[in-house]
Amino acid sequence: MASKRSRLIQRREAVGHTQESLAEAVDVDRTTVGRWESGRSAPQPWMRPKLARALKLTVDQLADLLKAPTTAVEDVPRTAPVRRTNRDIDLVVAVTADSAESAWFLRFASASNVDDTLLEQIDADIARLAGDYVSRPVSELFHDIGTLRRGVFDLLRGRQHPYQASHLYLQAGRLCGLATHVALDLGQYTAAATHSRTAWRCAESAGHNGLRAWIRSVQSLIAYWQQDHRQAAELARAGLPYADSGTIAARLLSLEARATAALGDTESALRAVEAAETARSTVAAVDLPGVFTFPEAKQWAYAGTALLALNSDRHVNHAIAASSRAISLYESGPRQEQSSGDLLAARLDLANAHLAHGDLDGVQEKLSVVLDAAPDRRTASISSRLRALSARLSEPVYAGSPIVLSLRENVREACSRPALTNPPELPQ
Incomplete structure (x- = not known):
């Protein structure tokens, strides 16, 4: 009597695998392969992409090989003409064949390579990675993010x-x-833009407004650090119609404030800072933790950057207050929620604010913390801020100052060291 999954056995043999070699290829015991082939069990959903690759099949083709043999009624060709001399018999046979077609479609519609438990586990893994991203170096997370993403693509x-x-x-x-x-933290903006476009397409397929809004915020960040401040402001505004819950509205408005301030649009920047505070006061439940949420500390850090860019004594004083509040909120919060990048950015803003007031001792104090930070905590945006500060310290007004000369040397030396540890094979 033929095996219940004889076609699976035939495929294994056709690609040159024994049960032992196939088991080794997919990292299971040989007896497990035996149970699959005898029909006593079936591969788990997360195992099927790997098994399909080993058998040189698509996941759909593998699912077809794993099906139980169809019954005689179901095997009636769906398009074959039914010819009988007795009209009544012909109709019975035709109805039976017609129901077989519905049965075939039911099996198709019911077949799935995932289950709810697997989806819950992937959700938990994403939440963990999003939370870890705030406080752990990128190099420690890159491979886990990529592996999980490719697994979901396979599913x-x-x-x-x-x-x-x-x-x-x-x-x-x-x-x-x-x-x-x-990619953004590594300064690889082309790669970042590619990932963001794929993320947007996925958000469209999922019909998820929160993800749409969040992706627009990240695209705004990409434009901002490419010095396209007008595009950064437009992308932030484009995300607002989708901001229907959580902290995303405050994030988008803060991004708009920072971008319009860089454009010199004081009125729009101040309006966006105020609107972000209003949005913060009406925040509902947050979708996901970590990098997907926008804590109050980060909002004050963005406000400090925006106010500082407006370049007036009154706004510089407000920027000092905002950046100082950001640092205080982060340092008083749980360690795992302390964003090293935002803390460094806020301290650099304070250094620039002290420089605007001619307080070189203040510049030295704030800058020393940034320069002492481990290289794997310094993102591309922090390096960019350091270079901008170095350019300001090179202005003729500071020529001859021993403190400024020392600061410039320290900044130059810091910028010459590699920042984040680049993970290998970062996709473009």
């Missing part, structure tokens, strides 16, 4: 129920968003 190549597919697209979009942040 999406299979077949799921509609609600499962939508959930997977949401997960893929969030993971592409994390990959965008990795």
